Amino acid sequence: MITNSANLILSILIATCLVILQETMSNIFWLISIDMPVSLGTFISTYFSNLYAMNLSGAVPLIALIGIGFLIAYLVTKIILIWVNVPRSYAYALAGAAAVLAIVLLMPLAFYNLDILAGGRSTLGKSILTFFGLISGYYFGKTLDKQRAS
Amino acid sequence: MIKKLLSFISLILISFISYSGEQEYKYEIIAENLSHPWGIALIDEDDILFTELSGQLRIIEKGVLNPEPINGVPEVLFAGQGGLSGIILDPNFNSNNKIYIAFSSPDDGRKTNTLEVISATLSSGSLEEVKTIFKASPSRKTAAHYGARMAFLDDGTLLITSGDGFNYREEAQYLDNHFGKIIRINTDGSVPLDNPFVANEQAKPEIWSYGHRNLQGIVVVDGVVYENEHGPMGGDELNIAESSRNYGWPAITYGKDYSGATISPFTKKKGMEQPIKYWVPSIAPSGMAYYEGSAFPGWTNSLFISALVPGDVRRLEISGSQVTNEEILFSDLGRIRDIVASPDGSLILATDGPKGKLVRVINK
Numbered sequence: 027m028i029t030n031s032a033n034l035i036l037s038i039l040i041a042t043c044l045v046i047l048q049e050t051m052s053n054i055f056w057l058i059s060i061d062m063p064v065s066l067g068t069f070i071s072t073y074f075s076n077l078y079a080m081n082l083s084g085a086v087p088l089i090a091l092i093g094i095g096f097l098i099a100y101l102v103t104k105i106i107l108i109w110v111n112v113p114r115s116y117a118y119a120l121a122g123a124a125a126v127l128a129i130v131l132l133m134p135l136a137f138y139n140l141d142i143l144a145g146g147r148s149t150l151g152k153s154i155l156t157f158f159g160l161i162s163g164y165y166f167g168k169t170l171d172k173q174r175a176s
Numbered sequence: 177m178i179k180k181l182l183s184f185i186s187l188i189l190i191s192f193i194s195y196s197g198e199q200e201y202k203y204e205i206i207a208e209n210l211s212h213p214w215g216i217a218l219i220d221e222d223d224i225l226f227t228e229l230s231g232q233l234r235i236i237e238k239g240v241l242n243p244e245p246i247n248g249v250p251e252v253l254f255a256g257q258g259g260l261s262g263i264i265l266d267p268n269f270n271s272n273n274k275i276y277i278a279f280s281s282p283d284d285g286r287k288t289n290t291l292e293v294i295s296a297t298l299s300s301g302s303l304e305e306v307k308t309i310f311k312a313s314p315s316r317k318t319a320a321h322y323g324a325r326m327a328f329l330d331d332g333t334l335l336i337t338s339g340d341g342f343n344y345r346e347e348a349q350y351l352d353n354h355f356g357k358i359i360r361i362n363t364d365g366s367v368p369l370d371n372p373f374v375a376n377e378q379a380k381p382e383i384w385s386y387g388h389r390n391l392q393g394i395v396v397v398d399g400v401v402y403e404n405e406h407g408p409m410g411g412d413e414l415n416i417a418e419s420s421r422n423y424g425w426p427a428i429t430y431g432k433d434y435s436g437a438t439i440s441p442f443t444k445k446k447g448m449e450q451p452i453k454y455w456v457p458s459i460a461p462s463g464m465a466y467y468e469g470s471a472f473p474g475w476t477n478s479l480f481i482s483a484l485v486p487g488d489v490r491r492l493e494i495s496g497s498q499v500t501n502e503e504i505l506f507s508d509l510g511r512i513r514d515i516v517a518s519p520d521g522s523l524i525l526a527t528d529g530p531k532g533k534l535v536r537v538i539n540k
Contacts, residue, residue, distance in 0.1 A: 084434065
């Protein structure tokens, strides 16, 4: 139980860090494209600043949003896995992807159809974010598979 | 007993009369229960045209609100921040009755929309000779950040603020679109030949300045163009706008994104203009007026900016390109959407929301 909870939290943390990485990269890459003087130091400091601000001073704490999304998606997956026999890593990967995609698609409905996660405005951005959800879910499912095997 | 009565009476008096430095003022409600009043244009001190975001053009005649909206207003998209927005009288209104209105206009199928500006003649309760003189391109899917304020330059050309559409912020840095720009056109919709980018084939010829976000106030004072614009979370700006200049959004900004993310770590860059004032945290500036009246001598030659958050008016004293003093006024009225200076020396405010009011500030 404790191990599962720790892995769940870690999976949420991985997703949060990756989503913030994508948000940072999308802004920084655009700044580079218009010849703004972006250095590696600028990128790193912006990323760490975003890690703090997007979780503690934004309109919605990102980690809470992802946490709620993952909890719902994982719970539904756990129920489905009672009847469906597939590797947990794949099932939870899909759940993580679905959770992040749902967040990206549903958040604008609460904000006048505006994309609050700027990195998710384009189809490519949405795809990358969904892929990061998939990685985080895969990690969680893989840990469950390992526990079962041991 | 008498003391208690006196203190009770003085409390009542204080609640109706406010003080600003040496200026004593009081409020007079001109009209109330208005549906999101947005833009005000004064014909004279007692005859006032104003827009309601929900799509009505209203008129106050001899100080009394006509219950019937003016006919002939085009269909608007009333959604999010969109609707019937800015309004301005032609400089020769007294002889030609022409007005200009900016609004969010739905495209066919209503999946997209854009900022549109019309000219029209006001004639006994209706608009006639309605003509589209500007339509921002390309259209947007969002219903936010239209700008939609207007001002006339001394040469008779019309400046229109065009916001970045929120989701399209990077477009403010490119000249092939109207997002995040100040537009300059003639009143018939044609492009002045001396616009700064007419020779650039890649650029929209109507563009006068660029790199703006959501410009909500613009006034011209002795040929100097002041414009205010919403920053994101923090970084609201007051700028002196000039032809061909780049105001930096979103490459430089003093604000953060609503998610908390850094939009840009830069606040300055060569070739990008600095605001003459910025606000962190945001005040959400809305309308803007320059006061030259004498009813409040202490306020003469001040710039007034109405603000939505937390809801007040900023009186700014400006010397050259420096803001030398800021005073917060009228913070007991809630969100204020627009402000104009009346020829009689009073100020007229529009409070925001579905039960908005027009309020006149007069000298006590």
